[in-house]
Amino acid sequence: MSVQGPGRSEDSPGEHPAAPEGGVYEWYTRGLELLRTGSPAAAVQLLARATEAEPDSRSIREALARAQFGARLFHEAAGNFRRIVESDPAEDYALFGLGLTLSRLGEFEAALEPLALAVAMRPDNKDYANALRHARATLESRKP
Template identity: 80%
Template sequence: MSVQGPGRPDDSPGGDPYPAGPGGGVYEWYVRGLELLRAGSAAAAVQLLTRAAEAEPSSRSIREALARAQFGARRFDEAADNFRAIVEDDPAEDYALFGLGLSLTRMGDFEGAVEHLALAAAMRPENQDYAKALRHARATLESRR
């Protein structure tokens, strides 16, 4: 799948379709990053969303989208850092707690993951994804003891 913009050839070294930066502004980068993420192009989404996050570092929406893209691109430590920053800003942000917990499980930190997943599951007990992730992290932690 090509991520080139209108009128931009995708012939740059390394496959970066935007060697001088993507066209448009922060909002366009964010929207295109979300589209790429939904289309399964997490690594391409990381590129655009990183630029958006650098331009708008206080935007929680951009940071969350970037963390999701980093997770999808298997950059779990970076995803954890971004989810953690959201949680530090708003400890009641259940989705960021969930994302942080999942990132920590992928990094092998099941003890830290259980803490965050348990908080997310307590905030949204009806969310089966949260409950399932918590059960998995607790089971893995127990099996390692």
């Protein structure tokens, strides 16, 4: 499988004026494969196209947010995770993603609520608990 994209530069829209081959499902599955194999920036390209075509698809938006997180596009990832949480406040993974992304942005206080909610929904998930513990410890260490 080969996906040619503009690389990490998102400032070159003229390089690929045509849509990628296939339809939304193909963009989604290829995007997931790129994400799984360690190419989040390339995944963002396909998943953003799929999200434009299906803006109400939670699974596509979640995959896009994960790809954006992996590509260190934290503001964009936070926006997509937030949009999922706004449409489904019981979506624990999106809450975790939002909290983790806010932590990466240095917004530890804002990260506490979504992380705490994710932990309350899935107390057995060690990743959720570790992220909450890290955010709390960071805030505690910054107190005067």
